Amino acid sequence: MALLGGLAIQVVRPSLTHPAVTADLEAPAEVKQILKKSCYDCHSNETRLAWFDEVAPAYWIVVRDVNEARQHLNFSEIAKLSRNEQSAKLFEAVSQVQLGAMPLPGYVRLHPGANVSSGELQVLRNYVGSLAAPVASGSDPAPAANPSEVEPALNGITIPRDYRNWKPVSSTDRFDNGTMRAILGNEIAMQAIAENRMNPWPDGTAFAKVAWWQRRDEQRIVHAGAFAQVEFMIRDRRKFASTKGWGWARWRGSELMPYGHDASFSNECVACHTPVRENDYVFTMPIVAGANRSQPNPHARTQLNREASLEGLPVDVFAQKVITSWIDPRNGTMSTLYGNDIAAEHARNRVAGQPYPEGSALTAVTWKQQEDARWFGGRIPGAVVSVEIVTAAPTYSYREFEGSPLKLVHSGTQPTADGRAAYLLAQAASPMP
Ligand code: HEC
Numbered sequence: 001m002a003l004l005g006g007l008a009i010q011v012v013r014p015s016l017t018h019p020a021v022t023a024d025l026e027a028p029a030e031v032k033q034i035l036k037k038s039c040y041d042c043h044s045n046e047t048r049l050a051w052f053d054e055v056a057p058a059y060w061i062v063v064r065d066v067n068e069a070r071q072h073l074n075f076s077e078i079a080k081l082s083r084n085e086q087s088a089k090l091f092e093a094v095s096q097v098q099l100g101a102m103p104l105p106g107y108v109r110l111h112p113g114a115n116v117s118s119g120e121l122q123v124l125r126n127y128v129g130s131l132a133a134p135v136a137s138g139s140d141p142a143p144a145a146n147p148s149e150v151e152p153a154l155n156g157i158t159i160p161r162d163y164r165n166w167k168p169v170s171s172t173d174r175f176d177n178g179t180m181r182a183i184l185g186n187e188i189a190m191q192a193i194a195e196n197r198m199n200p201w202p203d204g205t206a207f208a209k210v211a212w213w214q215r216r217d218e219q220r221i222v223h224a225g226a227f228a229q230v231e232f233m234i235r236d237r238r239k240f241a242s243t244k245g246w247g248w249a250r251w252r253g254s255e256l257m258p259y260g261h262d263a264s265f266s267n268e269c270v271a272c273h274t275p276v277r278e279n280d281y282v283f284t285m286p287i288v289a290g291a292n293r294s295q296p297n298p299h300a301r302t303q304l305n306r307e308a309s310l311e312g313l314p315v316d317v318f319a320q321k322v323i324t325s326w327i328d329p330r331n332g333t334m335s336t337l338y339g340n341d342i343a344a345e346h347a348r349n350r351v352a353g354q355p356y357p358e359g360s361a362l363t364a365v366t367w368k369q370q371e372d373a374r375w376f377g378g379r380i381p382g383a384v385v386s387v388e389i390v391t392a393a394p395t396y397s398y399r400e401f402e403g404s405p406l407k408l409v410h411s412g413t414q415p416t417a418d419g420r421a422a423y424l425l426a427q428a429a430s431p432m433p
């Protein structure tokens with residue numbers, strides 16, 4: 001009986017086509033050889049099926065995988081995409097390999113030769129790393145006026161207009177596509193972080209990720225310049241059950257145009273976030289200040305960025321709002337400047353030359369950068385280098401903290417025109433439409 005059944009399903013064969021190779025990936029031979037060996041069976045028009053794949057039902061699974069894989073990424077047609085799109089696909093490819101998500105683990109069990117060794121991974125990283133976006137220099141064009149009405153995303157989600165007042169969760173440097181990002185959380189997200197309830201995240205959690213184009217100044221410091229896009233993940237297990245319990249939405253450019261052609265754009269978001277499904281689909285490891293570090297919940301699968309967290313500070317930095325970020329490539333550091341409500345309001349609506357008003361307080365945190373283990377093409381904050389706190393008026397003060405836990409190493413009450421405080425006070429806010 002089993003034999004008969006086995007024969008019967010050999011007859012019903014879904015189709016696997018082999019379209020012509022029209023626009024194959026152009027890459028150095030040693031790179032292509034690795035991709036051909038490990039990825040082309042699914043992600044190209046040159047699928048070679050080993051004999052055991054030809055036996056149904058394995059055959060059906062393979063056909064399904066290949067058809068799906070080609071839709072997501074097809075190396076035989078990738079050269080039709082723009083340079084930027086191709087490089088984005090390749091950075092994603094390396095990240096998926098690093099995370100062990102690709103080649104599909106089930107496939108590697110049957111085809112051990114398809115495994116990407118650590119030496120081969122390094123070859124891919126070296127090549128793909130060289131495709132990173134160049135950083136523009138000079139100044140950014142003035143941001144467009146805030147749009148009064150923003151169209152909902154194509155899946156019906158409307159933009160949470162108060163996202164600018166959400167609190168900082170982390171900052172990242174995405175050298176793959178030349179952007180700088182701030183990840184912000186709403187109150188429920190911040191509460192969940194404080195209570196170490198991050199996996200799963202509670203319903204009502206919302207994250208915003210704001211991206212700016214990187215721009216290099218005359219001192220070769222790279223700043224978060226013109227606004228690129230803002231995107232959201234909104235937790236509602238029931239409402240968004242079909243997209244892994246998160247609602248996904250993205251608006252691009254300072255006109256805040258909804259992203260995508262139709263509601264299926266969420267599939268792109270889900271596909272790229274799937275390698276971190278063990279973290280409830282969230283990449284970012286939150287950075288916290290002080291108290292939360294000392295009261296870990298032993299039952300939570302914690303995913304805090306402990307190395308970058310702050311201990312021993314007189315102010316809760318992460319109750320402030322993000323003003324801007326910059327990178328010093330020579331020192332390999334990233335800084336984010338935060339402000340209390342008065343300072344953030346002023347920085348965001350500043351008329352050139354106007355001083356910060358009474359009650360303003362700014363905090364700049366500088367971290368060593370470290371590679372994002374979850375995303376090849378990203379750098380996240382590592383060890384804390386320093387924290388600087390400036391109050392502008394009525395009494396000026398500048399304090400600098402270093403070490404772990406942080407200790408006061410510097411303080412001043414007299415402003416100097418060329419000092420660090422002046423530098424921090426002169427930074428323009430990165431636009432958030
Ligand atoms: C056995 C088939 C198979 C092999 C081999 C395979 N993949 Fe995949 N890949 C898939 C399938 C199926 C998907 C889509 C669904 C998913 O993510 O599971 C996918 C998705 C992807 C995506 C996501 C694309 C997107 O649009 O989000 C990337 C990137 C990727 N694969 C890279 C690779 C790389 C790089 C290799 C080789 C090192 C590889 N894959 C090998 C089957 C495969």
Ligand code: HEC
Nearest residue numbers: 172207209231232233248249250269272282283284375378
């Ligand atoms: C090609 C991969 C990729 C795609 C596609 C993608 N993301 Fe992400 N996303 C990331 C990475 C990597 C991070 C981590 C932060 C960073 O460095 O940019 C992230 C972070 C986020 C965050 C902050 C919370 C977190 O998970 O860390 C939000 C919100 C987000 N993405 C929304 C979206 C939405 C909405 C879409 C679809 C419109 C989308 N993403 C598509 C890679 C992707």
